[in-house]
Amino acid sequence: MADYQVDIVIVGAGVIGLSAALALAPTKLNIVVLDAQPSHRPPPTQRALSDWAPRVTALTPASTKFLSELGAWQAIWEGGRVGPYTDMVVWDSEGTGLVEFDAKSLSLDALGYIVEAPITTDALVNLANQTANITIEWDTWLAQLDFDDHQATVVTRAGTNIRAQLVIGADGGRSVSRELAGIRTRQWSYGQKAIVATVRVAPGHASACWQAFLPTGPLALLPLSETDLCSIVWSLDDQEAESWIEADDGAFLKGLNLALGGRGPQVIDVSERQLFPLVQCHAIDYLRDRFVLVGDAAHAIHPLAGQGINLGLSDAKALAAEVLLAHKRNTEWWSPTVLKRYERQRKGDNLAMMAAMQAFKWGFGSRHPAATMLRNAGLTAVDAMPLAKRWFIKQAVGEG
Ligand SMILES: Cc1cc2nc3c(=O)[nH]c(=O)nc-3n(C[C@H](O)[C@H](O)[C@H](O)COP(=O)(O)OP(=O)(O)OC[C@H]3O[C@@H](n4cnc5c(N)ncnc54)[C@H](O)[C@@H]3O)c2cc1C
Known part of the structure; x- marks a missing residue:
């Protein structure tokens, strides 16, 4: 040219x-x-388990407002593949700490929207x-x-x-x-990779984002527009992540449900898994x-x-x-x-x-008893304090 x-x-x-x-x-x-x-x-365009794009994004209301101003959000929404989430549940797998956020208490329709990147x-x-x-x-x-x-x-x-x-x-x-x-x-390289995949859950994801902080790294279940499907992002050390990619579906599902510890919805099926290296x-x-x-x-x-x-x-x-x-x-x-x-x-x-x-990565990556105590106290305190909780929600919805 x-x-x-x-x-x-x-x-x-x-x-x-x-x-x-x-x-x-x-x-x-x-x-x-x-x-x-x-x-x-x-x-x-198809909706079988294997048809969903492996990379999804959680768009905050601030982001969807900007996409609306550009004229793009309308088409995205009308395409019918948007998963609004009204609740967010975050917990520490090693302790008792738990925080729950919900859109209703903020007079919002949703805390955010899960959309496949493509x-x-x-x-x-x-x-x-x-x-x-x-x-x-x-x-x-x-x-x-x-x-x-x-x-x-x-x-x-x-x-x-x-x-x-x-x-x-x-x-x-x-x-x-x-x-x-x-x-x-x-x-900073974390020496970690993220496993991403689409999973089928039973009996449904209840329009919530579920996030577990495990000593090996965070695991998130993000609700798609189909009520029984979620996208997962599971961060693990390089070797462990690679071994889960090679595992058969049955073993993977068992490991995933174990990691969720019964707090999130039970996972019953999984698509092909992909790995992304994690760097900051x-x-x-x-x-x-x-x-x-x-x-x-x-x-x-x-x-x-x-x-x-x-x-x-x-x-x-x-x-x-x-x-x-x-x-x-x-x-x-x-x-x-x-x-x-x-x-x-x-x-x-x-x-x-x-x-x-x-x-977060440091705090939740440690098994030291002091770190566990701080995490539990921290998460529970955030849950109990309306002002602190509001600050966290503001970051999550993009108004921080
Ligand atoms: C596993 C994983 C999960 C994620 N989950 C989330 C999530 O839940 N929520 C969220 O907000 N974000 C998430 N992200 C991050 C999100 O995907 C990125 O922040 C976002 O895609 C960045 O967009 P971008 O346009 O800056 O870059 P990209 O999407 O990387 O686009 C860059 C473009 O540049 C082009 N390009 C590259 N090199 C050249 C070159 N030399 N010449 C010409 N073109 C070139 C590429 O082809 C590409 O199209 C996740 C990322 C990963 C890895």
């Missing part, structure tokens, strides 16, 4: 890159979104395809980034030069754009001249609180708001001053969430 020029290049057509593109569309700037995937894959992406792709100033280029790999005083140049693996005023890196946790822009990261990674800076990071490219966090996508959507919203304002005022909307304002808004929140995940 011949070289060309646009205003903004977004690397990555995941949920966050596409949301950023749509939120920036009112500027009428020319936006191109590049993605390495060969083409857009249609989302699942469903959200599909709604965003359809909207982007209908937006005159957004073009998605599939099968296009970022290979090189060059910057000078006047522009940024994105070089694709096929050798096309795309010149732009601003490049947004939304290419996920293993971001190549972040590396090419020379942005360093702080990274935070970019030291979110920007350099004419380049800025959003979503997992800026901060990949442990999935134990299911907040990855929500933090990324808040990034996309905050960045677009700053660029829109600067553009409206006829100022240099790509300048570091504008990008810094976005970084200031988001870095604190993202770091706080990562620190909380680290503390």
Whole structure:
């Protein structure tokens, strides 16, 4: 393809890159979104156990509000594959600590919504395809980034030069754009992997998210739109996770029910299982001249609180708001001053969430009696104190 020029290049057509593109569309700037995937894959439509996408996300009401503003939530909701959850039950498998949250006590319809990641992406792709100033280029790999005083140049693996005023890196946790822009990261590997799968439960999940904190790592059951199906995310040390992948279904179900300890619904069937390595990674800076990071490219966090996508959507919203304002005022909307304002808004929140995940991981990973006592006392105290409970719920629904 011949070289060309646009205003903004977004690397990555995941949920966050596409949301950023749509939120920036009112500027009428020319936006191109590049993605390495060969083409857009249609989302699942069938409803058998094996048909559900392995990666699901728990969207907070704050995230669904933003997706509504973009015009995507309506299509996602009408597709009929959204699992609203009204309750959240969190417990410590080694002790007596238990916290329960419910939407009714907060006058909310739901604490959040479980949606398969490809469903959200599909709604965003359809909207982007209908937006005159957004073009998605599939099968296009970022290979090189060059910057000078006047522009940024994105070089694709096929050798096309795309010149732009601003490049947004939304290419996920293993971001190549972040590396090419020379942005360093702080990274923690947990030596753990997450097993994800769809499970059938009996007699039903009661529209609740169930989360057990086990010494080996957290285990979550997330309710899908079918009342007898949940998605699981089970974090385990590398070796143990791999052995559960190889186990037969009967042994896996036995192990899973044992881990749930009779507190969550009983699991009676399981789909094929997949493994994801767990890393926590935070970019030291979110920007350099004419380049800025959003979503997992800026901060990949442990999935134990299911907040990855929500933090990324808040990034996309905050960045677009700053660029829109600067553009409206006829100022240099790509300048570091504008990008810094976005970084200031988001870095604190993202770091706080990562620190909380680290503390949870440490606290619940320990069998030390003092840690067990603190956990039990802590969880039970949170459950008994309306103000503390409210603070936790605010984080969970994205109002923190
Ligand atoms: C096991 C697991 C469970 C999770 N559960 C939850 C949950 O319950 N709730 C939640 O909120 N979050 C969850 N997450 C996290 C969530 O999936 C991520 O936060 C979210 O997908 C990040 O979106 P993104 O658009 O930033 O990145 P991605 O979804 O990773 O998208 C990046 C895009 O960039 C493209 N790309 C990459 N490299 C290049 C390149 N060189 N050139 C061009 N394109 C490129 C990729 O093809 C991809 O389409 C989970 C994650 C894991 C691993």
